[in-house]
Amino acid sequence: AQTVTQSQPEMSVQEAETVTLSCTYDTSESDYYLFWYKQPPSRQMILVIRQEAYKQQNATENRFSVNFQKAAKSFSLKISDSQLGDAAMYFCAYRSASNAGNMLTFGGGTRLMVKP
Amino acid sequence: DSGVTQTPKHLITATGQRVTLRCSPRSGDLSVYWYQQSLDQGLQFLIQYYNGEERAKGNILERFSAQQFPDLHSELNLSSLELGDSALYFCASSVGRSSYGYTFGSGTRLTVV
Numbered sequence: 661a662q663t664v665t666q667s668q669p670e671m672s673v674q675e676a677e678t679v680t681l682s683c684t685y686d687t688s689e690s691d692y693y694l695f696w697y698k699q700p701p702s703r704q705m706i707l708v709i710r711q712e713a714y715k716q717q718n719a720t721e722n723r724f725s726v727n728f729q730k731a732a733k734s735f736s737l738k739i740s741d742s743q744l745g746d747a748a749m750y751f752c753a754y755r756s757a758s759n760a761g762n763m764l765t766f767g768g769g770t771r772l773m774v775k776p
Numbered sequence: 777d778s779g780v781t782q783t784p785k786h787l788i789t790a791t792g793q794r795v796t797l798r799c800s801p802r803s804g805d806l807s808v809y810w811y812q813q814s815l816d817q818g819l820q821f822l823i824q825y826y827n828g829e830e831r832a833k834g835n836i837l838e839r840f841s842a843q844q845f846p847d848l849h850s851e852l853n854l855s856s857l858e859l860g861d862s863a864l865y866f867c868a869s870s871v872g873r874s875s876y877g878y879t880f881g882s883g884t885r886l887t888v889v
Contacts, residue, residue: 695877703864704778705819705880751818753877762870763809763832764878766818 662687664754666767673742674775680727681737681770683752691757694728694735695764699749708750711735713757739772747774779803782867782881790889794855797884799867801848806871807831808850809878810842813864825850857888 663686673679685694696708711719711728718726723743727736739746752767779802789795801808806827811819821834825844836842839857844850854861864885868878 693877697877702882703885704882705866705868707877710877755877762807763821763824763834764811764819764868765821768818 662689662692662754662756662765664752664765664767666750666752666770668770669768670771670773672773672775673739675742675744677742678738678740679742679772681739681750681752681772683735683737683767685733685735685752685754685767687733687754687756689756689758693755693757694726695753695755696724696726696735696737697751697753697766698746699751699769700745700747705751709737742774744774744776747772778879778881780805780867780869780879780881782865782884784884785882786885786887788887788889789857791857791859793857793888794853795857795886797852797854797865797867797886799850799852799869799881801850801867801869802879804871805869805879806848807869808844808848809868809870810836810850810852811866811868813866813883815863819866822852854886859888862886862888 692713694711698706723740749769753764781800810822822836824832842852864883866883867881870878
């Protein structure tokens with residue numbers, strides 16, 4: 661079974677600075693998808709960014725980018741120019757590309773605090 | 777509004793009782809997933825339905841059951857409730873085997889007292 665590990669329970673960043681959240685995963689599959697979700701105090705789950713394992717190019721969405729290292733099974737999220745609204749729980753998630761069901765496997769989350 | 781509707785938003789009930797959580801997926805989505813999030817923890821996959829049929833099962837307790845109806849809405853039934861069942865229950869939907877992640881509802885907060 662696949663597992664996703666987020667080793668940083670909490671992180672803090674100064675407003676306008678850059679922060680990187682770590683995620684590692686364990687899988688024997690070669691084709692899969694990786695995601696970062698944001699959960700603000702409202703508890704809504706919001707998709708931040710996604711990465712297909714077959715793509716070498718790292719995904720970017722505005723201030724959010726990932727560093728995908730397939731061999732190392734690492735998928736970190738970089739938030740640039742941090743804003744107060746970025747404060748939230750961030751979850752890394754894995755999904756297999758196989759036919760055995762396409763549920764998401766989540767990591768335990770990282771709480772990000774943004775200091776003004 | 778994400779397009780995935782979950783009702784009720786909050787539910788308080790006593791131990792031993794049974795409750796039903798409802799989810800209406802986003803228009804056009806055939807897959808429905810149920811997840812459980814205990815306090816300040818990650819989301820645990822419970823069960824998936826695709827076009828009315830069970831597709832995948834996670835660590836769902838035998839006291840819990842779900843179904844997806846012909847109009848594609850889904851219900852999660854929780855019975856013989858225990859204090860430890862208190863959690864946020866999310867429903868998510870996708871078109872099918874989508875690579876774009878899922879659309880989550882806003883969740884149902886269940887408190888068992």
